[in-house]
Amino acid sequence: MSALDIRGLRKAFGGNVIIPDVTLELEQGLITSLVGPNGAGKTTLFNLITGFLRPDAGVVHYKGRDLVGLTPQKVTRRGIARSFQDLRLFNDMSVFENVLVGQESSLSLWGRKQHYENTEAVLERVGLSAQRDTRASELSYAERKFLNLARIMALDVDLFLLDEPASGLDGPSRQTFHALLRSLKAEGHTVLLIEHNLDIVREVSDRIAFLNKGEVMAFDTPDRIFADDTLTDLYFGTANRKKEASACSS
Ligand SMILES: Nc1ncnc2c1ncn2[C@@H]1O[C@H](COP(=O)(O)OP(=O)(O)OP(=O)(O)O)[C@@H](O)[C@H]1O
Numbered sequence: 029m030s031a032l033d034i035r036g037l038r039k040a041f042g043g044n045v046i047i048p049d050v051t052l053e054l055e056q057g058l059i060t061s062l063v064g065p066n067g068a069g070k071t072t073l074f075n076l077i078t079g080f081l082r083p084d085a086g087v088v089h090y091k092g093r094d095l096v097g098l099t100p101q102k103v104t105r106r107g108i109a110r111s112f113q114d115l116r117l118f119n120d121m122s123v124f125e126n127v128l129v130g131q132e133s134s135l136s137l138w139g140r141k142q143h144y145e146n147t148e149a150v151l152e153r154v155g156l157s158a159q160r161d162t163r164a165s166e167l168s169y170a171e172r173k174f175l176n177l178a179r180i181m182a183l184d185v186d187l188f189l190l191d192e193p194a195s196g197l198d199g200p201s202r203q204t205f206h207a208l209l210r211s212l213k214a215e216g217h218t219v220l221l222i223e224h225n226l227d228i229v230r231e232v233s234d235r236i237a238f239l240n241k242g243e244v245m246a247f248d249t250p251d252r253i254f255a256d257d258t259l260t261d262l263y264f265g266t267a268n269r270k271k272e273a274s275a276c277s278s
């Protein structure tokens with residue numbers, strides 16, 4: 029069953045066509061990674077799906093309805109949450125308040141008591157319960173990444189779009205991140221993950237969509253994508269492939 033069905037999506041900025049024609053179908057309950065070089069259009073695709081940008085053409089079908097034209101808040105209410113590449117935390121607020129405020133501004137139908145209980149539960153899940161009263165600005169880098177994740181995991185949605193949530197995480201934090209992704213999947217959620225670290229991509233993905241210059245060049249299982257030299261050459265450049273692959277995984 030498809031969780032999200034994108035057809036003929038197009039976006040240009042001025043005369044610059046960034047997304048010429050994207051068609052992509054996400055399967056329900058799977059983790060799909062969206063990989064591709066810097067500037068390929070990955071974040072732009074998230075912006076188009078979630079109402080932060082309006083496409084010039086195309087449809088984004090979700091639960092049988094087109095999302096195009098909806099505001100970001102309405103997209104969230106339909107059941108899609110996204111995280112941002114640049115963490116958009118409220119630095120002067122506590123960890124607890126950051127998660128709480130995200131839920132309340134999503135126009136959730138839950139009451140305040142449910143929001144409080146849900147916030148406690150999500151902080152426990154991401155390992156930030158002990159820092160619940162700490163200001164976001166005082167957290168470590170990894171803690172800020174997990175707070176960012178907690179803010180959207182707290183939302184009552186089915187589909188998560190995560191824009192580089194694991195970038196810069198060290199080994200132990202990466203393991204925590206993997207465990208969180210697995211738990212989302214075990215609950216039946218669908219995830220679209222933007223990630224540059226190909227070790228992480230290989231480990232967590234059920235499917236990989238390879239985006240290059242705004243086009244989906246390949247959509248397949250990790251084994252098949254990683255076996256395709258054309259794609260790895262496109263990603264790293266032939267000359268630097270081996271050198272950069274090892275740097276990327278270190
Ligand atoms: N609002 C905008 N106006 C003009 N150009 C934009 C806008 N948003 C994105 N672009 C351009 O679109 C291209 C794709 O950008 P995008 O941020 O989607 O890439 P990306 O695949 O997420 O890259 P990265 O891996 O570096 O995050 C870039 O050339 C970028 O400069």
Ligand SMILES: [Mg+2]
Nearest residue numbers: 070071072113
């Ligand atoms: Mg990006």
